[in-house]
Amino acid sequence: MKVKSLYIYPVKSLAGIEVSRFELDDFGPQGDRRWMIIDRDNRFVTQRRLPELANVSTALRDGVVVIDVPGEGVFPLEAGTDAVEVTVWRDQVVATAGAGRAGEALSRYCGEKLSLVYMPDSCFRRVDPGRVNAERRVGFADGFPLLVVNQSSLDELNSRLEYPVDMRRFRPNIVVEGAGAWAEDLWREISVGDSQLDIVKPCSRCVMTTVNPDTGRKDPATQPLKTLAGYRKTQDGVIFGQNAVHQKPGVIAVGDKVTVLNQEN
Secondary structure, eight states: EEEEEEHHHHHHOOOOOEEEEEEEEEEETTTOOOEEOOOOSBBBBOOTTOOOGGGGGEEETTTTTEETTTEEEEEOOOEEEEEEEETTTTEEEEEEEEEEEHHHHHHHTTOOOEEEEEEOOOOOOOOOOOTTTTOOOOOOOSSOOOOEEEEHHHHHHTTTTTSOOOOGOOOOOOOEEESSSTGGEEEEEETTTTTTEEEEEEEEEEEGGGGHHHHHHHTTOOOOOHHHHHHHTTEEEEEEEEEEEEEOOOOETTOOEEEEEEEEE
């Protein structure tokens, strides 16, 4: 098995970036979901409610995150100096308010008041202690630093769909090839190149999987979620992919060998 592709998401719920390698820092893939969009109530905003956010692309230019807002232009993301308490799922964390005009552009594009916030190094949002004993942190990702998915599992799902879907719908960090479909359900620890990852929880999927990443529109037939729910529903929800926590900093690159170190029998 090996790494087929890698992705990072500089801004939670905006389009991701396919990369050839990434470094793992204390938060996860370096720069992954350190920025987030919030509403008037300082609560996180995602494609679940605003699917058109899929049309807002992201890029890295000389280490600076820039976003391209349709009809508005390209804006660099700048952290200001004001602290703001924000909510992401059940967590309240102190972030840094964004400066510049990016928030105003997003507000005009989406038709409501939105702002951007940044998670500084001083912020510590803990990974679910019910799943990970070690006191580990995560950025603005839903719950864990990494999402590992299996290309063969997507291929098997697509064989059941009238219209195949792109892997981008599942917003992975690491895509593995060379394993059998759904083999990842049994993985508990894997090595990826020189890095070791603990597989801690199946990833429960939501309506975001129905958003076409090329159009920013939800599928009227709620696919592929509807098909997944027919045969991939467990106590953890409708699952596709596995959440993971890295054991230490490192580098992961496309083509790296993937080895299962521990799995259920």
